[in-house]
Amino acid sequence: MMQSNLPAPSQLPARIVVEDLNAYFGGAHALHHITAQIPDKKLTAIIGPSGCGKSTFLRCLNRMHELVAGARVSGRVVMDDIDIYDKRVDPVRLRRRVGMVFQKPNPFPTMSIRENVLAGLTLNGIRPKDADAIVQHTLERVALWTEVKDKLHNSGTSLSGGQQQRLCIARVLAVQPSVILLDEPCSALDPIATARIEELFAELKNEYTLVMVTHNMQQAARVSDYTAFFYMGDLVELDTTQRIFTNPKVSKTEEYVTGRFG
């Protein structure tokens, strides 16, 4: 699965350029001077031991971090030639361009499957004329259409965990983001549901830039093109997944991927 002929991340067109990013929770310095380039239309995995700042890093990319009381960010995160922390940027509009999928599937319990898919549009006052087509197309995209096409008006929470997670991905796709952040999207799912979601990611990365936090190194090795290893708030190494797992530059990375700690 691992592609061996990928260039180093800095040699590819970057979707997101992170420069000297620091994140704080009150006085706690959670991310230290992160500088990284996230390649366009690739799947970049974020690995590292629990508490090393993986989720925090992800949440700095769609400005969800600042929603935590007392949380702060410094540095630059450049997308489409603008720093997303620039005063002119509206974080609400940014989040429509940078979608996010969470660890626990979280469809809106008061909404039907169909309403869940359209939620990002309807909640923003958009009533698309071709709603049916959007629902069908988006659900086909996440390989859920045939399973739910006869029960679109059932509650989203009536689905299985894996189906719910695919519904949540559909909900993100419906607002047409260009980047999708995935925070341990499979960790609440069984192996079969996980395999199906991983197949889906392999397809989605043709169109979207995916950044996925995972605590499962086999998963990172299976599905990602690039891997970033975080340790205690530092970005230790970002390289092709193949190099991270077979020939990392930093010994700490090697210790982690060979399972000597974590």
Added chain:
Amino acid sequence: MTTEAITLDSHSQSTKPPSDAASHLLHADFGERRRKWFSHFVVALCGVSAVVVLVPLASIFLYIINKGAPGLSLDFFTKLPTPVGVAGGGLSNAVLGTLTLIGIASAIGLPIGILAGVYVAEVGKGRVADLIRFFAEVLSGVPSITIGVFVYAVLVVPMKTFSAFAGGVSLAIIMIPTVARTTEELLRMVPSQLREASLALGVPQWKTSIFIVLRTAAPGILTGVMLGIARIAGETAPLLFTAFNNRFLSTRLDQPIASLPVQILTYATSPYAEWQQKAWTGAFVLVFVILILNLIARLGTRRQVGGAS
């Protein structure tokens, strides 16, 4: 089962003397016997207390049914009161008046109570939210007659008349803390993942609070609303200074209006037997309505708990 346990016990005692380590399992010493006796005593005391609580409640119900039900008829809800000595008639003015007052109180109290709850749970940080919570708590402890006097001073005196509006306002003030508190508590129970999912979709904070968080908590909040209405339906004291009373059917908000509690008070303290009968029937209807509101609230809670699993 008991006999088996006894035979086993005597069997083990007769064949094998217990070791020192096991002896405390077998012989109840004096202290332990006392502890057991005390435990039985406490259980019995709880039982007695439960009965002591239930007996007055049940006897009030039975008494009111017994006294009130005989006067129950369609006329009670559709006819106006008759003068002393004239048989028949009903309390349609009071029934309609109570519904009107509840309507006004809900129209004012529910939006304010719910929005205050949303503000405290979702928006307000620190001092302001604490202050609102504190005032709501104080307000819920203020005797309702005080609220009546307050509304008398700020509405009845300037308007130079008792009015349904003033009555509704005083009931709304009584209702707001209950509704705000329930709303806040139920919003806090909505999983933060839903909030985050909505915000991450690029939905603004206020829309997330209303259309996702409030929406998800709505069935439970309905319960709080029912309890809030049940709480005000029987209020009498604040209405004496505000809505006052009205012998006629009134739909005007700027005129005095009748209500079941005030009508019950008037009739119950009168010396006429027919009026006293109407007071009992009025009490019966009021208790029944409050009971139903409480039952709906109960069922709502159960449905929500069941649905969450």
